[in-house]
Amino acid sequence: MAKPKVGYTRRSMLKAGGAAIAASTLPAPMLWAQDTKDIVLRQFGTGVSNLNDVANKVKEDLGFTLEMTALDSDSVTQRAATQPDSFDIADIEYWICKKVWPTGNLQAMDTSKIANYDKIVGIFRSGKLTPESTIAQGTAPHSVGFVDGPGGTSFASEETGWMTLIPTIYNADTLGIRPDLIGRPISSWTELLNPEFKGKASILDISSIGIMDMAMVCEAMGEIQYGDKGNMTREEIDKTMAIFTEAKRNGQFRAFWKTFDESVNLMASGEVVIQSMWSPAITAVKSRGIPCVYQPLKEGYRSWGGGIGLSSSLSGMELDAAYDYINWYLSGWVGGYLMRQGYYSAVPETSKEFMSDNEWGYWFEGKEATDVITSPTGDTLAKAGETRDGGSFYDRMGAVACWNAVMDENQYMVRKWNEFIAA
Amino acid sequence: MQLRNRHLIGWLEASPLALVLAAFLIAPILMIVIVSFWGATEFSIYPAFQLDNYEFLFSSPVTYRVFGATLKYAFITWALTFAIGFTVAYFLAFHVRSLTMQIALFLVCTIPFWTSNIIRMISWIPFLGRNGIANQTLISWGVIDEPLEWLLYSDFAVILAFVHLYTLFMVVPIFNTMMRIDKSLLEAARDNGANGFQTLVHVILPLTKPGIMIGTIFVVTLVMGDFITVRFMSGSQRANVGRLISNDIGLLQYPSAAATAVVLLCTVMIVIAILLRFVNIRKEL
Incomplete structure (x- = not known):
């Protein structure tokens, strides 16, 4: 063991002093900024x-x-x-x-x-x-x-x-369609089950959202009158599933999708011409240069x-x-x-404040684009003169028929959904 | 200090493996069995001892349909992988003479395994699609006028993917047992006047049984436990037991998923028990 040093030398005093000065000048806020980082x-x-x-x-x-x-x-x-x-x-x-x-x-x-x-x-x-x-x-x-x-x-x-x-x-949300492959106006949710699109329709395989799209369709067909589409009774769930199970057995659906990418690929490849879809999926299809419309429907939006x-x-x-x-x-x-x-x-x-007047007019106010509209990643989404599907914010959000929901009978619905997928 | 008790030494030697198996095989399975009796609410599970999960499972016609579909996939996939796997292994083992060539060709068989399972599966989708390469080629050849719809998102697509994914699991064990067949047995068969087909049926086939059985167990368990292939290749339109379980898990219904898993486990074990009735793997290895 080395002997402990006794006494102070000039050098050791300098060292200690230097350290003390350094400690006192290190500002506290800098420490805090360091923590935030x-x-x-x-x-x-x-x-x-x-x-x-x-x-x-x-x-x-x-x-x-x-x-x-x-x-x-x-x-x-x-x-x-x-x-x-x-x-x-x-x-x-x-x-x-x-x-x-x-x-x-x-x-x-x-x-x-x-x-x-x-x-x-x-x-x-x-x-x-x-x-x-x-x-x-x-x-x-x-x-x-x-x-x-x-x-x-x-x-x-x-x-x-x-x-x-x-x-x-x-x-x-509403249905996405391929106008080039359908070739006629679409104006109602009932079109999802139209035999004309046999083998070319799809819905999403996320039970809590899929059931709502189903309900929009069944109600539009006049088959079922729901008390609250967001909170169905067992009887309403059974009837809804029966209609869709029959359609599935008849080969109405090409596939069901679960993720965003799947919905884009189904639409872009032409496997499907009408399906439940999310807005950016439409954007993604369009940015590949393939026509795709987020079709406003008379029964309203989900x-x-x-x-x-x-x-x-x-x-x-x-x-x-x-x-x-x-x-x-x-x-x-x-x-x-x-x-x-x-x-x-x-x-x-x-x-x-973070959008140009043209972008604000197109996306929010439903006005005609005065110039090219591009996505945040730079793809062209619309040319001058085009308007947004469905119009302005108040037109679209004012026409909501139903919000995504979780029901009191959710467990029952989930079991029925499983049966539907296996049917 | 020296341990004299032979039994004690034996136990000690076996204990590392026993512990590993207990911790990573027995314990999780026990856990699944226990949870299968629990109850579930919308967002949580609670300990209980109730038979609701099993009751629902066995009373639902969907369960039977889905188990039927699972067995159907397993059987068809097994038949096809066996036919292809046996042929490939036979070619490698008996037609290719040089060992270097055998090893080289065997490695060629494994090339598809250099990419991920999922990628190999998904790459079929653009190929088989309505406007995919397969349909376009057939149309340009004039074989068909309209695209074939059943190529994708169908049982056909599911089984095609299964066969593609799992054939090698059949090739490897069969090739392995074939390589160990004493060549003089084949000569003896020839000398006794057997033609090629008779040699195949009466000599090679019985001697490769253990390999076939191991391959069968691989393929059957893999197919019966799969869920992702069925989901992607059928476009979510078909269901097997794995998808039933994965749907339940996705919806936080763990006890119900556990009950289905227990029933599936029993089914697979019964299938394997039946298979082992035909061949005693231990004896023949």
Whole structure:
């Protein structure tokens, strides 16, 4: 063992002094900035809004890292309900929220910390798009959007200041068609089961959404009158499934799709000419130069909305970062990005600043494009003079017939759905 | 210190494998069996002992239809992979004389396995589609006037993919046993006046039984446990037991999925037990 040094030399004093000065001049805020840089928030959700461009922009604007995982709706529900520690931010749909909230894996958000809360579209607050609107059937976002307090487990019927999900993105869905292969106008949901398209139709194999498309068709055919398409009785489910099982046995459907890419490939390859579809899938088909229309139908749209929920395990600096992220999300850049793909932003007015007048007119106001409309990735989607399928925001969102939903008889419906797939 | 008890040493020697099997095979299966009696709500599962899951399973006509479809896929795939696998192995083992050539050709057989299972499967989709290469070629040759619809998203497509994916599992064990057949037995058969076909049926076939059986077990269990091939190649239009389970899992119905899995496991074990009645693999290896 070496002998401990005794006494101070000039050199040792200098060393110690240098270290002390260094310690006192290292500014605390720099340490904090360092921590922000190290924060990693793990977000997962469906492919629609889990975009790498968003993660890159977050890194640039806010400094922390956002890790994105894209899954299908079933997997998202599963993960949110069973693996609360695997995520910090859940980007889920409102009907998934209805299913997942009772597990206690998400925490309510204080709306006073949300800068643009007052500007959020009425659909997500009072439930009404405009004061005169009627609320559509199904799981309308406002009905599962609020809880009584920070620890609330049941949904409140009105605005309480504690939100379950901060709305981020929503749209009105309808059928996608290939006008070049159909060659005549399509105006009703009934066309999905028209024998003319035998072997060339498809619906999506996600039970909770597929059943709604089925209901839209059956109601349009006049076969079934539903009390609430978003909350069917067993009898209504049986009748709906019977109609579609018969159609399936007759070879009406070419395939069922479960992921976004599958729906794009079915349509683009011409395997299918009419099917349930999501807006960006239409965009993807069009960007390959193949004509594809998101056909407005007289019975109205089936609509959906998504939002960001916070994991109940988030706290401290990560929680603050998550609020920063939410405020940033609603501040316009993402909104503009999503609206240029055909979705709507929860706070359209902030998105306007991030879009050109031409884009805003085309996507939001339903006006004729004055110049070429391109997607965020640069593909041409529309030429000057074209208008958006379905028209303006108020035309489209005002014609919603039903919201995506989860029913009281969900388990029964799921079993019936399984039978339908196996039939 | 020395261990004198031979039994103790034997137990100690067996224990690492026993522990590994207990932890990674027995325990998960027990867990699945236990969960299959539990109950489920919309979003959670709760411990219970109830027979609801099995009751629903056995009372639903869908279950029988789906198990029937699964067995159908397994049988057709087995028949085709066996026919192809046996032929390929026979060619490799008896027609190719040089060992180098045998090894080279055998490696050629494995080339498709250099890519992922899913990719090999999905690459069939553009090929078989309505406007795919197969249909376009047939139309340009004048064989057909309209595209064949049943090429894709049908039982045909499912079985084609299965055969493509799993034939090698049949080739390898059959080739292996064939290589170990004493060539003098074939000469003896020849000397006794057997023609080629008689040699094949009375000498080679019985001697390759263990290989055939191992290949059969591979193919049958793989096909019966599959869900992704059926989903992609049938465009979600057909179902087998694997898809039933995966649908349940997707919808958080774990107990019901576990019950289906237990029934599937029993079915597969019964099938294998029947197969082993025909050939005693241990004795013949």
